[in-house]
Amino acid sequence: MLDFQSYSELLDLYSSYAGVVDSSDWEKWPEFFLDDGTYRLQPRENFDAGLPLCLLALESKAMIRDRVFGVKETMYHDPYYQRHVVGTPRVLSVKTTDRGEEIEAEANYIVFRTKREGVTEVFNAGRYRDAIVRTTEGLKFRSRLCVYDSEMIPNSLIYPI
Numbered sequence: 129m130l131d132f133q134s135y136s137e138l139l140d141l142y143s144s145y146a147g148v149v150d151s152s153d154w155e156k157w158p159e160f161f162l163d164d165g166t167y168r169l170q171p172r173e174n175f176d177a178g179l180p181l182c183l184l185a186l187e188s189k190a191m192i193r194d195r196v197f198g199v200k201e202t203m204y205h206d207p208y209y210q211r212h213v214v215g216t217p218r219v220l221s222v223k224t225t226d227r228g229e230e231i232e233a234e235a236n237y238i239v240f241r242t243k244r245e246g247v248t249e250v251f252n253a254g255r256y257r258d259a260i261v262r263t264t265e266g267l268k269f270r271s272r273l274c275v276y277d278s279e280m281i282p283n284s285l286i287y288p289i
Contacts, residue, residue, distance in 0.1 A: 130219055130231065134262075138217055141260065141267045142235060146212035149288045154199055157288055158192040162261060165189055166271045169289060172254065175275045183276075184285065199286060209242045210251065210287055217258075230270065231260040237274075239289055252289055253277050 130138065141160070148156045161167065170182040186192050215236035222231050234257050241251035254276035261270045274289045 130222055134229075134231075135219070137267050138219070138231065138233060138260070142214050142217055142256075146214050150209075150211055152209075152287070154196045157196060158189050161189050161192055161269045161272070162263070163189045165192070165269050167192055167269075167274075167288070168272070169274045169276060169285065171279055172275050172277050173279060175273075183281070195288075207244055211240045211242070213238045213240070214256075217256075225261075227261045227270070229262045231258075231262075231267070233258050233260060237289070252281060252285075254289075 145160050148160070165188070167184075167186040168182045169184040173179075174181050186195055217233045217235040220232040220234060222229065224230070234255050236255045237253065238250060239252040240248055242248040252274075254274055257273040257275060259270040260267050276289070
């Protein structure tokens with residue numbers, strides 16, 4: 129179990145993450161992760177079957193920073209805004225590891241996408257499966273796995289989920 133203060137920090141981590149990716153403040157996105165932190169997007173079908181194939185697998189903060197560079201500098205796409213609605217995180221376990229306190233948590237999410245001409249659509253829905261470590265800088269993701277429900281993502285995935 130987490131005490132009230134720790135759970136409040138967990139809520140802040142989830143809401144701050146959504147705020148950063150929704151505001152397109154890409155330089156801040158990698159700072160949510162440990163240096164060896166991972167970020168993956170996996171279809172639910174593969175997750176449920178225990179298959180490792182992911183749509184996107186970033187294996188370190190350096191790879192996450194490369195993705196930021198790609199989003200900002202090299203990818204050409206029709207611009208859009210996104211808005212995350214994230215459910216209340218459910219704590220699955222709290223344990224002490226060689227890194228200190230580690231929290232396993234999950235939360236449902238839905239991401240809406242609004243194109244500049246004003247059409248809003250449901251872009252992605254699923255759940256986050258996270259391993260979170262307490263650091264001197266606050267809570268950080270050791271891993272974030274986005275398990276998305278639909279097998280198809282419309283067009284392409286540019287921005288983080």
